[in-house]
Ligand SMILES: O=C(O)C[C@H](O)C(=O)O
């Protein structure tokens with residue numbers, strides 16, 4: 063097993079940087095359904111470009127490389143203790159080389175271990191089997207979509223759908239509700255794995271196991287096959303669309319499994335995975351530790367077509383189209399902000415500052431280390447590497463903004479911030495502050511970490527390294543950083559609109575389908 067550590071390293075790099083072929087096909091199918099001149103179409107074009115850039119540069123598709131989770135099957139007699147050591151060493155090496163972001167945070171102290179190792183990380187599930195080879199699969203599922211996982215206990219009363227009973231139709235309602243409640247925050251269009259039954263723990267495990275099924279397989283259980291097809295069809299009618307921008311494509315895959323349950327319990331567990339659905343696997347020779355084959359089609363076999371030249375002739379007036387394009391140099395004035403409307407595309411030039419959970423909490427009762435008057439705050443936890451010349455950005459897409467809702471409004475007003483960039487939108491408190499102070503919320507395309515990293519021309523400095531790399535406040539010089547206004551200073555919010563419309567649509571699926 064001399065080569066085992068190297069094989070795991072290759073698996074990690076491939077999973078993080080090259081979206082598998084079956085997932086790419088699903089993204090391509092989705093893109094073909096969406097008009098390119100719409101916001102959702104623009105988002106899918108950016109996603110496509112990003113997938114290609116990550117493969118070419120062998121860099122993370124998304125900066126959130128998730129909770130590395132390995133499912134390992136070994137022949138009897140293989141030393142699992144040695145394998146665990148090698149897996150940990152490969153994880154450490156991949157983190158050091160910028161293929162994984164340091165993502166393991168002490169839940170009590172907030173300290174980032176820096177190498178993705180720590181209590182409970184990485185996750186490793188071992189199982190013995192009677193085959194003569196090792197099967198090792200890895201999923202890198204990010205925190206934003208993990209936060210959108212949901213577990214239902216039947217019977218339940220569901221918003222928009224009414225009562226969900228302990229039957230197939232009740233299950234149907236739970237799954238549709240799960241897609242609705244995620245909105246764009248888990249970087250739709252998404253893939254869902256569903257576990258019916260089990261207990262609270264094994265239900266979620268079953269849901270995650272479904273994510274290891276090939277995107278194009280057919281469920282061998284006829285009722286579940288029917289349910290999967292139904293959910294794909296109905297889920298895509300909710301109109302949430304890519305990044306919650308509205309549109310035709312909300313779901314790219316749905317896989318459902320069932321396990322027995324206790325008489326008193328009836329759980330439906332849903333694992334939501336973003337479009338950046340990073341999972342791969344390898345067969346390994348137990349004698350040498352070498353890779354004997356890959357378990358999912360390689361991304362390199364399925365090209366992602368780069369955006370076509372858009373033309374007015376293809377624009378459908380009934381769809382939400384992109385607005386004007388406005389270039390803004392930082393620092394930004396109130397007047398410039400007040401002229402922006404939901405739908406406008408803003409191109410930022412100048413400096414922006416990253417800030418997420420730790421920074422927002424800190425700024426509530428401390429001063430900022432830099433002047434934030436007219437500034438742009440970017441909800442982003444980048445992958446960074448340091449060499450003799452200084453820091454380099456390896457991946458830098460947006461994080462889910464709603465986590466900052468308790469703080470954002472006050473912070474905008476306290477420091478004079480003019481623009482906040484993130485993804486998934488924010489709530490009424492932030493919207494009110496944007497209106498009062500003259501601010502704007504810009505939605506960047508979640509997961510497009512290579513696309514945005516390329517816009518960052520210099521790392522001007524960093525504060526709060528003690529928060530760890532993702533949570534530190536990075537000061538970045540950007541050129542041509544594009545994002546869409548989804549909340550403006552006149553009280554308009556695209557997110558509010560899409561949520562309301564999708565709830566109405568959800569309610570149209572109230573009637574029983576599976577009797
Ligand atoms: O942690 C991050 O960088 C992003 C996270 O996966 C998210 O979707 O919010």
Ligand code: SF4
Nearest residue numbers: 124204206249336509
């Ligand atoms: S930012 Fe989006 S694409 Fe990246 S891990 Fe989070 S949910 Fe997935």
